[in-house]
Amino acid sequence: MSVCQFHLQKLRKFIFSRPTSLHLNKTFASFSSPQTQLNRKAPIQNFFFKSNDKDGFIIQLCRENKFNEAIGILCQRKHLREAIEILEIADRPSAATYSALLQLCSQQRALTEGKRVHGHIKHSGFVPGILVSNRLLEMYCRCESFLDAQNLFEEMGERDLCSWNIMISGHAKSRLLKEARDLFDSMPERDNFSWTAMISGYVRDNKPKDALELYRVMQVHENFKCNKFTVSTSLSASAAIQSLSLGKEIHGHIMRTGLDSDAVVWSSLCDMYGKCGSIDEARHIFDKTSDRDVVSWTAMIDRYFEVGRKEEGFALFSDLLKSGIRPNEYTFSGVLNACADQTEEELGKQVHGYMTRIGFDPFSFAASALVHMYSKCGNIENAKKVFHGMPHPDLVSWTSLINGHAQNGQPYDALQLFESLLKSGTEPDHVTFVGVLSACTHAGLVEKGLEYFHSIKKKHRLTHTADHYACVIDLLSRSGRFKEAEDMINQMPMKPDKFLWASLLGGCRIHGNLELAKRAAEALFEIEPGNAATYVTLANICATAGKWDEVEKIRRSMDDRMVVKKPGLSWIEIKRKVHVFLVGDSSHPKSKEIHDFLGELSKRMKEEGYVPHTVYVLHDVEEEQKEQNLSYHSEKLAVAFGIIATPPGTPIKVFKNLRTCVDCHTAIKFISKIAERKIIVRDSHRFHYFEAGICSCKDYW
Numbered sequence: 001m002s003v004c005q006f007h008l009q010k011l012r013k014f015i016f017s018r019p020t021s022l023h024l025n026k027t028f029a030s031f032s033s034p035q036t037q038l039n040r041k042a043p044i045q046n047f048f049f050k051s052n053d054k055d056g057f058i059i060q061l062c063r064e065n066k067f068n069e070a071i072g073i074l075c076q077r078k079h080l081r082e083a084i085e086i087l088e089i090a091d092r093p094s095a096a097t098y099s100a101l102l103q104l105c106s107q108q109r110a111l112t113e114g115k116r117v118h119g120h121i122k123h124s125g126f127v128p129g130i131l132v133s134n135r136l137l138e139m140y141c142r143c144e145s146f147l148d149a150q151n152l153f154e155e156m157g158e159r160d161l162c163s164w165n166i167m168i169s170g171h172a173k174s175r176l177l178k179e180a181r182d183l184f185d186s187m188p189e190r191d192n193f194s195w196t197a198m199i200s201g202y203v204r205d206n207k208p209k210d211a212l213e214l215y216r217v218m219q220v221h222e223n224f225k226c227n228k229f230t231v232s233t234s235l236s237a238s239a240a241i242q243s244l245s246l247g248k249e250i251h252g253h254i255m256r257t258g259l260d261s262d263a264v265v266w267s268s269l270c271d272m273y274g275k276c277g278s279i280d281e282a283r284h285i286f287d288k289t290s291d292r293d294v295v296s297w298t299a300m301i302d303r304y305f306e307v308g309r310k311e312e313g314f315a316l317f318s319d320l321l322k323s324g325i326r327p328n329e330y331t332f333s334g335v336l337n338a339c340a341d342q343t344e345e346e347l348g349k350q351v352h353g354y355m356t357r358i359g360f361d362p363f364s365f366a367a368s369a370l371v372h373m374y375s376k377c378g379n380i381e382n383a384k385k386v387f388h389g390m391p392h393p394d395l396v397s398w399t400s401l402i403n404g405h406a407q408n409g410q411p412y413d414a415l416q417l418f419e420s421l422l423k424s425g426t427e428p429d430h431v432t433f434v435g436v437l438s439a440c441t442h443a444g445l446v447e448k449g450l451e452y453f454h455s456i457k458k459k460h461r462l463t464h465t466a467d468h469y470a471c472v473i474d475l476l477s478r479s480g481r482f483k484e485a486e487d488m489i490n491q492m493p494m495k496p497d498k499f500l501w502a503s504l505l506g507g508c509r510i511h512g513n514l515e516l517a518k519r520a521a522e523a524l525f526e527i528e529p530g531n532a533a534t535y536v537t538l539a540n541i542c543a544t545a546g547k548w549d550e551v552e553k554i555r556r557s558m559d560d561r562m563v564v565k566k567p568g569l570s571w572i573e574i575k576r577k578v579h580v581f582l583v584g585d586s587s588h589p590k591s592k593e594i595h596d597f598l599g600e601l602s603k604r605m606k607e608e609g610y611v612p613h614t615v616y617v618l619h620d621v622e623e624e625q626k627e628q629n630l631s632y633h634s635e636k637l638a639v640a641f642g643i644i645a646t647p648p649g650t651p652i653k654v655f656k657n658l659r660t661c662v663d664c665h666t667a668i669k670f671i672s673k674i675a676e677r678k679i680i681v682r683d684s685h686r687f688h689y690f691e692a693g694i695c696s697c698k699d700y701w
């Protein structure tokens with residue numbers, strides 16, 4: 001007796017003998033056969049029924065010989081294995097039963113089970129009609145068992161258009177384009193589906209030219225009316241090769257065939273124009289489309305964000321709100337992500353308010369976009385609030401909040417949250433570890449950081465990314481462990497990137513390691529010769545070591561290579577208006593008051609013990625234009641303006657496009673104490689929270 005037969009016998013015995021708890025009710029009271037009587041005390045078999053058929057309904061159906069119904073229900077419940085077990089004991093299953101089973105096999109890509117069904121058909125003497133045969137074909141194609149599919153296809157007495165289409169799309173989806181094309185060319189007649197399957201096969205296999213050629217054949221040769229799927233597919237082919245002329249040609253067909261009112265077609269057209277760089281053309285189509293739904297609005301808004309035209313994206317979002325169409329979670333997350341990139345916290349808050357009013361789903365990924373936005377904007381309190389309101393935060397939310405804590409000078413909170421993440425059973429990914437490692441860096445936890453770094457591979461079975469290495473090198477070099485840092489660089493599997501070298505260079509500056517600094521700088525000069533920051537940092541290290549001739553050399557090579565420094569910019573938002581300051585800026589209407597106030601502050605700072613960092617001779621060019629007076633750096637101007645423009649006690653929040661310099665950092669610490677204000681500065685690297693003379697970064701940035 002084979003295992004399978006044995007199993008079957010056990011199943012039969014179970015169904016026909018085992019009284020369930022429901023057995024006591026009337027339906028079952030009448031059911032009794034000699035076999036049942038005999039086996040009533042048979043031990044409970046470990047079948048699925050114990051858990052999957054709690055109400056005993058399936059057993060009841062079997063006992064009533066209603067196998068087709070039992071199988072149908074099991075298929076609906078997606079219990080494939082159990083359905084097949086019933087099939088084995090069923091007599092004369094119907095075509096619908098086979099069809100349902102095969103469909104489920106296709107969905108679950110269950111080849112073994114599918115073959116069992118096929119075997120059953122053969123042995124039971126059932127003559128499969130075209131419907132069941134097509135289902136079989138579909139099953140073999142979905143399971144990528146093309147030899148079986150081919151054999152069956154050849155054996156089939158009767159084939160219809162559907163059989164051909166299944167074979168073509170099956171092969172095309174598995175990138176067997178040649179086989180698909182042979183079938184396509186030899187089929188007696190073709191319909192829309194055949195063309196779409198073949199064209200999209202080419203698109204998927206990154207052969208847009210073949211796709212478009214076929215599209216043209218379809219137009220000319222067959223005089224075929226294209227449908228929305230064919231044109232959408234062809235449009236994405238044009239988008240893929242960024243061929244605007246082809247895209248326009250298809251656009252012409254669309255207009256002639258009246259398909260331009262279809263939302264799917266519209267969105268493909270818009271996509272094509274967007275990807276071919278014609279966003280205004282896309283907008284033009286958008287404005288002309290009559291039945292715009294939330295999908296088309298969202299696509300258009302996102303397209304603006306993609307190409308960096310955020311203002312227009314935000315404006316269109318506000319039009320959407322006015323239009324009365326309800327945005328969906330895709331719309332929200334797109335807008336919130338744009339807010340996060342631009343640290344547009346005010347706008348993000350408004351979106352949040354709107355979402356709350358219309359009642360958003362805390363399960364949705366719009367919620368995780370909120371966590372991401374607040375974390376990116378440095379509003380950890382709100383990020384936490386949204387996060388804790390989520391019943392099951394997803395990995396994006398966990399990671400955003402962990403990174404948020406790390407970036408905002410709360411490394412211990414970041415690490416604690418990471419431990420909770422592990423406890424929750426969610427698996428971290430490589431982005432999560434970037435947050436964890438940078439938290440360790442900010443907290444100066446070298447050993448702990450190394451432990452996490454090694455756990456990435458050993459415990460979590462992820463591969464180390466260049467970012468992970470950059471974080472660890474940062475960690476090691478900040479604490480002066482240069483030997484280990486160098487060893488790690490020599491052993492790492494990939495080429496160190498600019499972030500890694502920049503971290504190493506930063507560490508060398510803290511510890512005055514001129515030797516290694518030179519090596520890091522050389523590597524950086526090679527990767528990005530135009531970055532002024534590298535020259536400036538190296539020059540500062542030389543200056544600190546008293547090597548003035550080297551400083552001069554670096555200065556000259558900057559001139560020789562025509563390295564252009566990015567101008568330093570700081571901005572502050574007051575009453576919904578953004579005020580931007582350049583270094584030494586006197587263009588602001590309140591400029592005189594700002595400079596007067598700074599002069600006053602400067603006096604009081606000196607009384608408190610502030611000493612300008614004159615040792616950094618190249619301080620002024622450190623990522624910022626050279627200028628005479630330290631007190632006119634853009635972030636100082638913005639902070640000073642913030643203090644005079646707001647009532648006492650209001651926190652000040654300033655953004656800067658470059659890294660804040662040592663002198664400004666020290667000065668703002670003093671200012672926070674003298675003016676009794678919380679001052680938040682987000683520079684290109686991180687957030688700094690200044691309060692009562694201390695910064696959250698503990699002077700590590």
Ligand code: ZN
Nearest residue numbers: 633661663664
């Ligand atoms: Zn400065």
Ligand code: ZN
Nearest residue numbers: 688695697699
């Ligand atoms: Zn700081």
